[in-house]
Amino acid sequence: MGTLTDSELFRCLVYLDRDFITGRYEITKSYFPDTQITKTETKEAGAAIPVFSAKVTAGEIRSYKVSTFHMLCELFKELEDEESLDSSQFTMNMRPRQGWIVGELATKKKTRNAINEETQERTEVASETYYHITAPNVNVSLLSNSEYFSSGMDGLLRSHELLRAVGIPVRALVRVLPAQGKFNDWIAVPYVIIDR
Numbered sequence: 001m002g003t004l005t006d007s008e009l010f011r012c013l014v015y016l017d018r019d020f021i022t023g024r025y026e027i028t029k030s031y032f033p034d035t036q037i038t039k040t041e042t043k044e045a046g047a048a049i050p051v052f053s054a055k056v057t058a059g060e061i062r063s064y065k066v067s068t069f070h071m072l073c074e075l076f077k078e079l080e081d082e083e084s085l086d087s088s089q090f091t092m093n094m095r096p097r098q099g100w101i102v103g104e105l106a107t108k109k110k111t112r113n114a115i116n117e118e119t120q121e122r123t124e125v126a127s128e129t130y131y132h133i134t135a136p137n138v139n140v141s142l143l144s145n146s147e148y149f150s151s152g153m154d155g156l157l158r159s160h161e162l163l164r165a166v167g168i169p170v171r172a173l174v175r176v177l178p179a180q181g182k183f184n185d186w187i188a189v190p191y192v193i194i195d196r
Contacts, residue, residue: 021072035060098176
């Protein structure tokens with residue numbers, strides 16, 4: 001795929017993981033944002049000894065002078081050089097693999113049924129709806145964040161029951177984990193998804 005202009009990239013962007021792109025930008029560009037660390041202490045209800053019941057959490061607020069889309073534009077040529085992934089290289093004891101998958105983005109609902117031995121009736125016992133990329137050389141289920149989809153795109157998952165079919169041709173930069181779902185798909189964290 002040839003390098004896209006910023007305008008083309010904006011038009012075809014489906015998903016952008018802001019945490020991934022800001023971290024990559026900091027490393028690649030040696031950019032250090034303004035950072036503020038905050039600590040919050042809360043008391044756990046019902047505990048008798050306050051010393052043991054306090055819970056301290058720390059948060060980090062980073063401030064950038066450029067948008068995450070601007071960061072993507074600056075890094076996209078470098079990201080395009082990541083390897084293409086093939087599921088024949090995946091094993092349960094591998095290190096997570098990062099690279100591109102070219103395929104179709106779809107929503108899937110998988111259901112497990114139980115059969116009543118007396119009546120032979122099927123009853124749905126488990127189901128899940130999720131984003132999935134199907135490709136000739138790899139099939140992955142995505143651990144996606146609805147906030148990272150382009151405007152309106154995450155509505156496909158919420159509207160799954162109304163859809164007959166979804167098949168968006170995409171190119172996705174993902175991190176495949178050494179994990180498989182109940183339905184034998186590899187589990188992946190999407191970083192960047194663009195339509196083709």
